[in-house]
Amino acid sequence: MSERPTHIVTGGTGFVGSAIILELLERSSARIVGITRPGSEGATARLHGVLREAARLYGRGDALDVAIAERVEGVAGDLHAEGCGVEPRPDWVGAELWHSAASLQFLDRHAESIFKTNVHGSEQVAALARAAGVGTINVLSTAYVAGTRSGVILEAPAEVMDEGTNNHYERSKIAAERIFEAAFAGERLRILRPSVVIGHSQTRAALNFNGLYGFIRGVYKFRRLMERTQRDLGSRFALRMIGDPAATLNLIPVDLLARDAVALSLADAPPRYYHLTHATPMPTCAALDVVFDTLEMPGPDFTDDRGEFRWIDRKFNRRVDFYTAYLVGRKDFSRAHVDAVVPDSAGARYVLDEAELRAFCRWYTDGPLAARKPLPESR
Numbered sequence: 001m002s003e004r005p006t007h008i009v010t011g012g013t014g015f016v017g018s019a020i021i022l023e024l025l026e027r028s029s030a031r032i033v034g035i036t037r038p039g040s041e042g043a044t045a046r047l048h049g050v051l052r053e054a055a056r057l058y059g060r061g062d063a064l065d066v067a068i069a070e071r072v073e074g075v076a077g078d079l080h081a082e083g084c085g086v087e088p089r090p091d092w093v094g095a096e097l098w099h100s101a102a103s104l105q106f107l108d109r110h111a112e113s114i115f116k117t118n119v120h121g122s123e124q125v126a127a128l129a130r131a132a133g134v135g136t137i138n139v140l141s142t143a144y145v146a147g148t149r150s151g152v153i154l155e156a157p158a159e160v161m162d163e164g165t166n167n168h169y170e171r172s173k174i175a176a177e178r179i180f181e182a183a184f185a186g187e188r189l190r191i192l193r194p195s196v197v198i199g200h201s202q203t204r205a206a207l208n209f210n211g212l213y214g215f216i217r218g219v220y221k222f223r224r225l226m227e228r229t230q231r232d233l234g235s236r237f238a239l240r241m242i243g244d245p246a247a248t249l250n251l252i253p254v255d256l257l258a259r260d261a262v263a264l265s266l267a268d269a270p271p272r273y274y275h276l277t278h279a280t281p282m283p284t285c286a287a288l289d290v291v292f293d294t295l296e297m298p299g300p301d302f303t304d305d306r307g308e309f310r311w312i313d314r315k316f317n318r319r320v321d322f323y324t325a326y327l328v329g330r331k332d333f334s335r336a337h338v339d340a341v342v343p344d345s346a347g348a349r350y351v352l353d354e355a356e357l358r359a360f361c362r363w364y365t366d367g368p369l370a371a372r373k374p375l376p377e378s379r
Helices: 015-027 043-057 065-071 108-132 168-183 212-229 254-266 284-294 311-319 336-341 354-371
Strands: 006-010 031-036 072-076 096-099 136-140 151-153 189-194 196-198 240-242 251-253 273-276 301-303 331-333
Touching: 006 015, 015 031, 015 043, 015 065, 015 254, 031 043, 043 065, 043 072, 065 072, 096 108, 108 168, 136 168, 136 254, 168 189, 189 254, 196 212, 196 254, 212 284, 212 311, 212 354, 240 311, 251 254, 254 273, 254 336, 273 336, 284 354
Parallel strands: 006 031, 006 096, 031 072, 096 136, 136 189, 151 331, 189 273, 196 251, 240 301
Antiparallel strands: none
């Protein structure tokens, strides 16, 4: 099969979108058009700058600089504008579109912003795709459209209703999937569902610090608060938190996610749902022990009964409450559709053990987290 002439990408300056563009540059000869907010630099300059930074963080140095300069173009656009504020070009007919732009907010107070970006924005991307006459659409969603369900999660349409979800983010991604399902029923639409995205599998570097990194940051900040009360309390006092011995934590490095996503594209995978997840996820309790150990804190005491919480445990669990939904209940994400197209996929081969996870945590705590302004010491 010949290469598609053009790949159109939303969210190309983001964590996942930039990784997909870099993978496309390495694995294909296609031209990339990034729908990008221009900022003060202009769309192309801004997109090129992010891609060069990502390539260096991911150990590629300047090896992709020429490809970025020659094959990547930024087009000024905005998900909040009608049709993204973009006039389709004739050479976009038959192109492949990747919609990865999204809000990762989750708190109730951000509900309006979440739905404006993830739902209204998806409507505008769908309108642009239709107007441009693209040939294939890849929508980056999340494996957690599964909501509160546990057990085997199939690569199938999301079945949960609002009451079966954990937060506004999940609800917005379900709504976004349904927008594309309705607009492109029977056409070449792939719904790609990653699990929790972490840094590069070799360098550990990341461009975004939500998910795992947000949890680490929350634990770190709580330790600092504890030590404003009593010095070294955080290193001596084991907190209690909700934990499930049967649960697993599904983490996927961003480069492996991108590799599998692009492999599906290059293999001309059929229009289906695909879990871009880790085939052998780590037990959640073991993963949390690694996080706490990295922060030089005793491992938490796990319980399934909030009635066992002390006052300090209640404060801590309120701080990390959003993440609790992803730390309990075992979700076994089927990868049957991915494995059928890409039998030797990156997500299937990768091994994430405790030493590997510690390296990811250490990259964040020693780098971006250490660079944050610390809380003042108690007087």
